[in-house]
Amino acid sequence: MHIPQALQYFEETLLDRGVALRRFRDVRAATLRLTAPLSAEDAAIQTMPDVSPAKWHLAHTTWVFEAFVLKAEATGMAAEYEELDPHYHYLFNSYYEAEGPRHPRPQRGLISRPSLEEVLDYRKHVEAAMEALIGNGADDEAWARIAPLLDLACHHEEQHQELILTDIKHVLWSNPLRPAYTQTMPKEVRPAPELSWTSFDEGIFEIGHDGTKSGSGFAYDNEGPRHKQYVHAFQLASRPATNGEYLKFIEDGGYSRPEFWLSDGWFKVQAEGWTKPFYWQQKNGDWQVFTLRGQHGMNSAEPVAHLSYFEADAFARWSGARLPREAELEIALAGHGNPARANDAASGALNPVAAGGEGLAQLYGGVWEWTQSSYAAYPGYTPAPGAIGEYNGKFMCNQYVLKGGSCFTPPGHARATYRNFFPTDARWQMTGVRLAKDV
């Protein structure tokens, strides 16, 4: 079977049309559950260029199925696909240059029409066509081409599920009324365990996803090729840094002492007036933290979240430690991480909870953990030609890798080889820090 270059790490069980249909329906339904609490206005506005409206996420994830499956893979299909509205191609393409011109990203909030209702109709329209295709609308040869793309598009939609939560948090926080996304499900409070350190020996390690092992599940092209790295001895903290620990950094003058900061970070601190994590606010001397459940008193035991790379790095220096390297965290995740018990989106917490348990806790879920590794191509990596090749490769510059997933990540989405990446000043993501040390 031929699998396109960008998709070689493909979940072959999806070749079973029944399995594929179930997977497709599950992903699509999960997205709607996330947007259900939002009004048409909540879903329409854009509070900064990095944020996309929920309506746009709903439409764009649909457009990916339309553009990369329904329209791109027409050969061998029983019926030609008809677009609901040809303008949607312009409005809902995100960044694929090969797909032609598109609506500028910072202007996604300027589009009141199509309405939320019309976008939900668009979802149904594409879903009907996809279901027909999965059923009997594609012959077996076409299906073998389509199944990997469907796999990719489902994982793509899961990424946007995390972004929907991330972005709506910024939208609600931008409102001086500080409204909540949901007020149900009170949050259990438990203390954070003492910090301890786990040591790893030096040696040659294999890193990255091995595309040939069918049992290892889906992976994006940027996770391969699996390759050797020489890793020096290191230590990892037993859990992510907490709000309480970060508060000590603040109280020790962390934001006013240049000796802890990268030069670019110190510039940012001064230019933007940073004095605390993004969603923190001091009220009558007490620290409050904004969450999807509204604004609450700061919980010292919870992992500190919404740190930029600059803040994570400065905190690490102040701590007498450093940020981990990508390979170090991947080794730990592969050997010690248990995604099944993660504080991910399935936990319903919608906020990082205090890590528990023995050894290396909360490697998965909670907060994405910054690494000091620049997001770069693995040896032998080449992006696929065409639009699909733009998925990951063209961002390999001036961004840093994060590992492990967060409390906003859909269950099953993160894995040891997963490479998330953001610029060094990004603060609206669910990002935190686990300290590392040389031995």
Add this chain to the structure above:
Amino acid sequence: MHIPQALQYFEETLLDRGVALRRFRDVRAATLRLTAPLSAEDAAIQTMPDVSPAKWHLAHTTWVFEAFVLKAEATGMAAEYEELDPHYHYLFNSYYEAEGPRHPRPQRGLISRPSLEEVLDYRKHVEAAMEALIGNGADDEAWARIAPLLDLACHHEEQHQELILTDIKHVLWSNPLRPAYTQTMPKEVRPAPELSWTSFDEGIFEIGHDGTKSGSGFAYDNEGPRHKQYVHAFQLASRPATNGEYLKFIEDGGYSRPEFWLSDGWFKVQAEGWTKPFYWQQKNGDWQVFTLRGQHGMNSAEPVAHLSYFEADAFARWSGARLPREAELEIALAGHGNPARANDAASGALNPVAAGGEGLAQLYGGVWEWTQSSYAAYPGYTPAPGAIGEYNGKFMCNQYVLKGGSCFTPPGHARATYRNFFPTDARWQMTGVRLAKDV
């Protein structure tokens, strides 16, 4: 009877509570008719800092009754007014420093909540309190204080009725789908009459509103005092300049020849790449114009609209003419203008229509006409103390006066002494030009 300084030009008929109630209800209902075609999303977004969302206009016009009547004039009222939500004071204050801090103007589109529905409830809440007050909730002494404020707040709401149309036009135009506000009511097409000139002799003229004549109706404080000006002989064009005439300016290289432009205007032309009026677009060689009825072929006979001061002035120089002065247009409006037959919002045209009739046509309605007069205080003018004094006075700088009203102006709102004003680069308003000449 004591009338506060800022409100001396007051429609005394409103002292009759029945008249006042009718006036109040009419104004409030007219606003809702304008927003009826808008979805919650149309009413929520803000497409540039100058534009306010329709939802904000609905709330702010309500807040003015709440802040300047219900809360400010409590003495002599039967029952204390209770706010629906104390946060609204922060959200819906526009620019009144004396009323305390407020939500920044460029961020009015970042507020998804309160929802449109909640804002409509806010309107009803304030309307009920106002109706009670007008009925018997205020004793006669209080009512004498309140009636002028009610008069002011009704005229204020009419100003925002014009802005609702102006702003929603920008919102819809910002959408690449170019949707229409309404598609009903096709527009009659008639030719524009030949341009002719009317001459006026020099002499001393009285300009501005005389606050003592009760028959002359409402006026803002900035329209007085009535005072003498020495006006030199001048000529006025019989009608506003048309699209067809403006097209000749474009085709003669108007936007690429600095000799027609003020220095600041030429800078703007180059910095912003201006080559045509704001809502014009060339498609396959044909000119189209965006209107509240969608995008249509350009009609040469219609008044050219959405010109900045810079464009109006450059066009006038190219024409061998000049912009009128404020006094010149006021003299013409007072002597020749007939507001009753105006192409105003009551005409339902929602676009300037070709001027008709003899003499000085369409002095009222159609397009606001730029004057070369900087918006400045009349001799003897002093703003009232407190928030009400901020209504007009603090904007008397770097703006230019416009006269006569437009097709977006509510009927009865414009008058000869009315002074509209905008900065020299404003293009989203319904603004055009009537040429003038020295004799």
Add this chain to the structure above:
Amino acid sequence: MHIPQALQYFEETLLDRGVALRRFRDVRAATLRLTAPLSAEDAAIQTMPDVSPAKWHLAHTTWVFEAFVLKAEATGMAAEYEELDPHYHYLFNSYYEAEGPRHPRPQRGLISRPSLEEVLDYRKHVEAAMEALIGNGADDEAWARIAPLLDLACHHEEQHQELILTDIKHVLWSNPLRPAYTQTMPKEVRPAPELSWTSFDEGIFEIGHDGTKSGSGFAYDNEGPRHKQYVHAFQLASRPATNGEYLKFIEDGGYSRPEFWLSDGWFKVQAEGWTKPFYWQQKNGDWQVFTLRGQHGMNSAEPVAHLSYFEADAFARWSGARLPREAELEIALAGHGNPARANDAASGALNPVAAGGEGLAQLYGGVWEWTQSSYAAYPGYTPAPGAIGEYNGKFMCNQYVLKGGSCFTPPGHARATYRNFFPTDARWQMTGVRLAKDV
């Protein structure tokens, strides 16, 4: 005799070639005296877009003679003029669109070559050609055309003499060492007289320069035509406001109370963090003022200087007064001002000194006095065609008129009809305020 439209107010005595030669030499020598204290580096750098390097002023004033006389009026000349370097036309044109493309204004400080020495050679080259022309290089017909242009170019160079002092003050102040332009000539200190008010009756007044009276001396085109204005009764303060008076405004919270400020001014105060006049600085609780003699303790009796329009206007409101109108100051200057005793550049003070004497003191010299009149065309004014017409006309927008000259103005340069103008936020000019009141 034919005088070009833009130059109708021409000093006919200059038709005498001997008089013209003396005038030319005097003006040119005066410029060099001003730049003598400057090093090559002082004369080269540009500390903000509004500031021009002294080297550029030296070259540009020369270019005006070259472009508007030597090259433009070749007919009737004995010998063809040869440019020293054809690139200078591009480098030293200021803003004349009709003269073709030119070096961008904000980049005048990026030109290290030609060196100061080469620019001084350029001056000599043009001076030699001009002297030849004045002598016998132009026949009488040509001379009649040239003499008015020479008159204009000499007055133009005087304007730049004021700018040389204004701009070098900004250059030196931008240096944290706060060096002085000159340290000679200590400044006499005397107290400011009590403020009193002079009243003027209302009536029709004639304003502006009458081009036909040969005795009245040179005038720019924007000073005419002389025309009637109806002026209402007013009062003028006996002297400009002092540092001491302005300090009271500051101490009364002037910069933190929006009720005194125009809306645009208040925006500027907050955006730029204004808390004091531009060249003031607080050091250990004492106020210091930077002058061309270095930084010194603030003198309460001296006129407050370097106020923007916004600050002058806010101070006037705080004082319970207002800014004068252009006509009001012109009437005062024409009737009461005595340029001969002015605190102008010939006084050598290089800073405004405390006003003295009876009645309306220091109408000339000291500080340019802001008016509330927008810089606009007088009735009947039309700019000349071509480059010369760009001298004044194209700036008639968003600037406000100042009257009377300053301590930086060359002697004899200011007059009652003189119209200086700057934007409302300009602070680097020698600008102050004389209060006015309605009667």
Add this chain to the structure above:
Amino acid sequence: MHIPQALQYFEETLLDRGVALRRFRDVRAATLRLTAPLSAEDAAIQTMPDVSPAKWHLAHTTWVFEAFVLKAEATGMAAEYEELDPHYHYLFNSYYEAEGPRHPRPQRGLISRPSLEEVLDYRKHVEAAMEALIGNGADDEAWARIAPLLDLACHHEEQHQELILTDIKHVLWSNPLRPAYTQTMPKEVRPAPELSWTSFDEGIFEIGHDGTKSGSGFAYDNEGPRHKQYVHAFQLASRPATNGEYLKFIEDGGYSRPEFWLSDGWFKVQAEGWTKPFYWQQKNGDWQVFTLRGQHGMNSAEPVAHLSYFEADAFARWSGARLPREAELEIALAGHGNPARANDAASGALNPVAAGGEGLAQLYGGVWEWTQSSYAAYPGYTPAPGAIGEYNGKFMCNQYVLKGGSCFTPPGHARATYRNFFPTDARWQMTGVRLAKDV
């Protein structure tokens, strides 16, 4: 002997005071030779924030000796050092937070005083004190502390020698007259050899400087520790890419085809309108290149220079190749590079010349070669505490490593382990590209 942490790679021969004196005098004299052709104005202006005036370089390199030796290491000195002017500490500190506040980098061109002459006096003042110290002004214990700092400061001054040439090139190019730094020494033209490829096997390699080997010469702290890396098999091009090759990329639409560009690079191309290398200009259809010898016709055989990382990367993709990794170039430099025959500043070419010879040509000199490796800490690296620790460590973020030196690099300054680094959009440096490939 104790060597401070940041300086462990120290040229111990400098412990001999005679050797140290010779080295100090050589470096100082070389700097003056570079600035000799510049006028006071050439040396004063700053044409963009990244560029520093030559006068500032002259002063800052002197300040380093003053701040880090004369003032910091006073113990054991015969006489206390006296500053020439205490303000210089503020003016000429570059970026050392630990040394206190300093003049903002983008405003280095706003300082006309001290003059060039005064700065040259400052150099002599510090040189006299340093010579006294090297002679007998420091006892042996002090000298053991000082010698490594002198070593560092001499290498520091060599870095600024390269920057003086780099920055004055930008200064002269910013002048529309396009003046030359020098017109002597015509440039030999020879063809570029055919491109060939050299292969390297995979394996574990040691990278970085080994601080313990005294024979290997000076190194900065960021070059260590020497450590193991697993390097995969790769190929390197025999020489840097040429102007001729880069022209083919341009002619093939390189600057208008997003498929070759990183996402951030493509954004930059569009935002800045990039269509060619920084110093190229098309004139009547011919390509010209600006050099320190003025503007000349483009030479196809010469290495293409002044490429940003984005351009180097896009060109590599277009070529079907990739940028080398840091370890790959270091392995090649260590095994094949011959600094003695380099096209460095000693060659006097002042421009990259066509590479010659067998095998891997021009690894040293010509152009700095971009690598795809983000500038990051080597395993075990920690910056020294205090100001010296800011030299390199705080820039390890969002910059990419360059190797091999350029035609502007002083002879002997570059070495295999040397790590130069710049942001991805820097174009004013002497930067080019050598292609690499996977095997």
